[in-house]
Amino acid sequence: MDIATVIGTIATVCLVLGYMPQAWHTMKTRKTDDIAVGTFLMMGLGSLFFFINGILTKNWPLFIANVITFICSVIIFGIKMYNDHFKDKKKG
Numbered sequence: 204m205d206i207a208t209v210i211g212t213i214a215t216v217c218l219v220l221g222y223m224p225q226a227w228h229t230m231k232t233r234k235t236d237d238i239a240v241g242t243f244l245m246m247g248l249g250s251l252f253f254f255i256n257g258i259l260t261k262n263w264p265l266f267i268a269n270v271i272t273f274i275c276s277v278i279i280f281g282i283k284m285y286n287d288h289f290k291d292k293k294k295g
Contacts, residue, residue, distance in 0.1 A: 211264035218268045226275035235283040243283065247276030 229235060250273035257266030 208264065211262060215264040215268035219271050222272050222275060226279055229279045229282060233282055233286065235279070235286045238279065238283050240280070240283060240287075243276050243280045247273055247280055250276055 250269040254266050254269035
């Protein structure tokens with residue numbers, strides 16, 4: 204295994220472990236009041252482009268990490284949009 208693969212694998216583990224607590228908490232509690240829409244939108248787009256880059260360059264650690272974070276970003280973004288849209292209707 205070359206050094207680039209080792210570093211990519213470590214980066215994958217760090218990225219997923221760093222991202223998952225927020226994703227898990229949001230999916231579990233459905234609380235999104237303190238989440239910035241732009242942040243998760245940009246993180247999701249960044250993950251999308253990085254996993255495409257991982258496919259094109261055959262960099263599998265990059266691909267795997269960003270597939271996971273992209274899926275989580277989409278779920279969190281969806282929960283945020285749902286909460287923001289229906290919260291106003293429930294109050295009214």
